[in-house]
Amino acid sequence: MNRIKIINILALFVLLINLVGVNIASAGANDIIIMGSSQSKNSVSNGDAFELDVYYKNASGETLENVYVSVDKSSAFYIDYSYPQANELGTLSSGQEGTTKFKLVYKGTGNELTLTFDYEKGGSPDQFSQTLYLSVKKEKEPTSGGSQTNTSEYKPSFRIVGKINSKQEGKNLSVEFPIKNISNFSAKDIQITMAADSADSPFTASTGHLSIAIDEIKPDTEKKINLDLVVKPNTKSGTYPLKLELRYGNSYGDIFSSSEVIYVDIENNDKSPSLILKGIEMLPKRPAPGDKFSASIELENLGTLDAKDVKVTLKGFSNDGIYSELTGVSYLKTLQGGKTGKLNFNLIVSDKINVRSFPIDIAVDYKDEFGNSYNESFTYYVPIQEKSEGKVSLKIDNISAPSGVVAPDKDFKVAFDVVNNGTKELSNAKVWITVENGLICKSQSIVMVDSLKAGEKKSFDFVFAALTDATTKNYPIAINVEYDDEGALGEAKGKQTITQYVGVYVENTKEEEKETTSTPRIIIDRYSISSGNAVAGKSFEIELSILNTHRNIDVGNVGISFLADEGVFLPAAESGSTIFVDEIKAGARVVKKLTFVTKYDAAPKSYLLNINFEYEDDKKKAYTLKESISIPVMQEQRLEISEIQTGMEAFIGQTVPVTLNFYNMGKSTLSNLMVKCKGDFDIQPGSDYFVGNFEPGRSDYYEAYIIPNKEGQIKGSVVFTFEDNKGEVNEIEKEFEIFVQGGPGMVIEDPMMIDPNMMGGMMDNSQGGFPTRIIFIIGAISLVAIIGVVVLIVVLRKRKKARADLYENF
Template identity: 30%
Template structure:
């Protein structure tokens, strides 16, 4: 009853029996490729293309190879083999594959067609003709091209004498998200007034990454014989993809020979420069160092300067967190450095470290703060990390943010752009609400920032693991906002799945928005105290008021024109908000007739930007003439005549010989003295009124 089968073939097919005339090509699988949704990716990042290959036939498919035909200019190819292979797919079964490609940062947004070729065999090794199917992917591009601007410019000297070396430093910032390559920075300064030391006018950078900055410095020297005034120094910035160079002009204040003797005011001003923090992410429990330079830009030595750092409970100092510097001389810069280490409890995110500089300026205590950022990464072993990721709550952070303009003006609208990143590698979040909270403001106007025609809330329906979503909002800054950086709190509320259960989570992140107050210096018309005589001083007067909400610095007033203006300079220095003062100084006409001039007000605002206001005036000067005695022929003074020439009757011509010339000169002197006394009394009275207001 037993049956024996010889030469049995291990390969089988449900598609038919054997036989001498059996055609193996009829055993043809039917493969279908599909996906749940159109894959999406952002330029400059990776895109994942998950595909499901389903065998719809009753025959097994083997040696399956899927090859994508990628469109030009969209992807960065860094793989030798682009195809995916599957050993076999049984009848009525399916298998999954995933393609991953780097999207070019320059890829244009849009939906693209990607043809896929399919090669396969059946169980008998028969190779069937290549089949082609088409899938679609969607590309978005939120990148901004490189754009170079100067975020800050400063001079090593506020007022530069003749034949003096000085340094100008520009903070060149790439406002784009894409790096600028082969950057050329060129300085142009008027060769009539400045020497460029070391003959160095051009500097080169291989690249400047997006949203990063680089300080560029040049050494210059003023030439002899320069007149006092404000002079421009221009920086040209270009890179590979720039159509034309970007330009920025800073202005420096030069003191001519006549102003070098002016007495310097005692002043101490400590600033921070050359801030250096780790450029890459720092691993937890690994030491790192931050450093910066503190410089005294004032005219007086700073004594007893204290520098301390505050890093919180997660970032611990490994060195002393406080330094005492006995003295910093004017113009002296002292480097300081502090060492830290993130604890093992730290999170993978950006942390801020605050440096505090404290000193005394005369009788005033001064405290300045400088924030530094460091990115901490806390990795675990692969298995532990995967288990931990599966059981942890997904975290949302603000990976990037920017404002337009960069320095927000009080009383104006600005655009806030933010990018929210899901740092979890496995879990997605959904129904996310983001609320922006600003605690600072005023009793009259409320919060310092308020949304324009919208609420202070963002909504994101879904955010995949490792993905980011960009949002923007137009906001208004209250007019009486103080000039400083305001801290904004972002509160995240969202849902996520954990063990097939829907859970909720709340978390917060912080960022800062710098606000500046516009400078408002109001001036009256210039009054010329005539009459004006060639070679004699004539006084100019004008009142001026600080109508803004921020103090002005380095306020200087001087007259310009075809006059002798050596005595016309008035240096006010710091001019507090709400203050008023008046200008009164002499100029000397050099020629008769009508001559126009300008009264120039120069100052710096809270952001260090230089301003110049000009008020025009006109002087009508008369030629000085000799005083004549009208009682004598030809107007001659009888004192100038020979006694023998006098007619006996001339002695009684005017009753007696009155000295007309001395009396006329004396009368003119008396008039000048009276005018001078009145002017001085007015000035004294105004000063007393200002003093009473201050008290």
């Protein structure tokens, strides 16, 4: 009993706290729902005690703590005083179901049991009540009596019994449940309507107004009720209360009203509209300064509900960047859920722009079908093409130097050409020569070039001589050209220098004849490369001839190491960076082979390979010497060509477009690039395309128009010819095939010879009007004209697509 008293005190304490601190208006209307109940004894009479099991569920969507349930004093029942006056349910997690048991006593009047739930939700106290109607002993419905009878006391009572079934198809919801008259009095003219007092209700009637009429429900009788509802599109999935208003009468004409609440599960996968920037298509795809271009902005609705009154505003314009040709605002009336929509803008790139990309802010405003507003913002960087004013590209070509031995005090020449193989005129170039000690340049060593037009070359020659005391060895001569580099868009201007090396071998015989005990020297007197040139990214073998120039002294313990300028040459795995020679006799040679690998990104020019010698003479005296040789590097040409497009159909005598894209994927310029088309067909004039110098990273497209002159499968090819950086001519051929048909329709050799009877009398001109032959001729001419227009449209579309691809790839 002490335990019961303690629990009762705790329950009373909880109730007092709730009476003081609970804001009933804020309680969740469906935080806890009663799923059903079960009586241990039916038809209880006054004073009867019985047990009641109540089945409940936490439908709040979150955890409820310190949950207690008690019986309201207004009920027709009370909890047996020997039991706790409140049941403790503890903590209920979201969606948790449970059962609690009450020991009840019937007061003798009515059948209402009101249960009050007290709990904490989100740290704040809350309270919720729900009324059940229990089975009590029935009273007999009175017969017509005297005037003293108060018939309004004969009130029918209803209770939702059994399971509530719901079936949902999209937004349409069908709800079925049984309602039972639990009183001893018949209910007449029952009207059931859906309460519309809450704007938060997720339900609407399918017909705009819900009203169900039932003639009669007798005592202790059930009736199936079917409701057709529509779920509001923005409703989240969950369990929701549906309040029903009942209006009815008894057998004596008295009118009553009451309400019932049922709980309905809703599964709603609808999502509010949500617009994203799917992409922007520009034409041209990389506009240059001063260009007008169109921007097609594509939006995608990730929601399932429609977006209404879509407004797109472009912002961030400036007079020295990008600005709109019109207002910069565009509209879409509706963008359906899961669909995409495009809005077009006409924009202009200022000729003062000085950046590679320009940011455009995109503001998107829209509404859903309920009038709720949304807004999104995106930023897109418009790529800017460098204004096509051409580009300077120089190379040093046709170098000539003595191939034999050069003697001291004898003049020799080194000649070469400087070629502008770019597309823009060069100005303010400087050409100069640098040599090692032992050589002198007798000509003016620095020459200025005021201008050099695109494709033009200028020849130079310089006179050199070896000094009287020049050491016998190979001397590198550096040819340097410095010119102004205009810089790319948005980058600073600067100077660009190219350098090529040429070597001459000086042999000083007087020194050797004069000195029999002089310092022994070893040199590289000749060398050769197996492939003629070092190719970037590949290995090459070099053969070195190492000469002991002294006539009398042997050298030994010779160590030779190698180091290339800019690290462009690295020893291969099978070769080391150092070689060793035991002995080189006086005046003798030793030949060694080494393998190097060239860096893949080496620019096509000559590089110095520096050679260090360490050796001893016959008296074990140590010496060191340095040599260098020049090795030219080439880059492999990589001209990539797309698949050839030839349209959909081809007919004899009709023009067929042949289009393709091509790209320089290598690191060297393709000079004098020419593109032609050839094959078993006629070619429209102007189909040859001279590209000129095709720089690395550049892309372009080619189109030709051919006219087939025979039926069946015909073959053709597009031929590319160009010069590499060695001046050699290369040719690449891309083949294609086309199936040619005889014609798009009937071929009429002589329309005047067509027999009118061929048309089965359908073109009989006996009733007057145009003669049949004239009508047929006009029809044939019209057919040819229509075909011509269709072909023209296809060609124009192909050309437009090719240009768009060009801009994109560039």
